[in-house]
Amino acid sequence: MKYGLIGSLVPMLFDRTAYGYTQRVLPELDMKAFKRAHHQEYREMVERTPGVGSMKDNMFAMVMYMACYGxxxxxxxxxxxTLEIFDGMIDALCTSDIMKRAYKNKDCFDQKEIDKYLRGAARSQKREYPMDWVFDFSYDLSVPEYFVTHRECGICKIAQQENMTFLTPHMCVMDYPTIEYKGGRLIRTKTLGQGDDCCDFHVVRKAD
Known part of the structure; x- marks a missing residue:
């Protein structure tokens, strides 16, 4: 992937929350050195990871940068x-104001969201990018509900590339709050990150 504008934007958005949390739980850590090491590793990881297309064309392009950040x-x-510290950082990002603002006024079940998944599912079947997601999508707005069945996952592929597959399930938890912020509730019984044959997303309207 290219580092570019999007690559530089992710640390700008998340550093304050991530490092604020880190300093609270690891007060003895040399934060200046940690930030430097994190930023260097993040940039190198982004640049050695094959891309999945532009943000305009691929709904998961930004997720690739966020995965590299994690x-x-x-x-x-x-x-x-430790995994406990990592989990805390992910939770801090998920509950941050910047994350909530990113999903403000978005609706899981509006037509724009549905169309985005329809286009994404059709494009994914072409397997144009080796690191990309591959998934099926179906929906029923009379319920409302939709189903996303991921057969391949870009986050899992980065984890394999970086020899960090043990960390993937700890990244997957981000799906729950991000869907909730858009008015949905995620029901999921399997994930590729846990070694299952798919990620079976079933999203319904969140109860008031």
């Missing part, structure tokens, strides 16, 4: 990093 956070200080 994986490189763990890699930046493996001597002190």
């Amino acid at each position: 994986f490189s956070y763990y890699k930046a200080s493996p001597d002190v990093m």
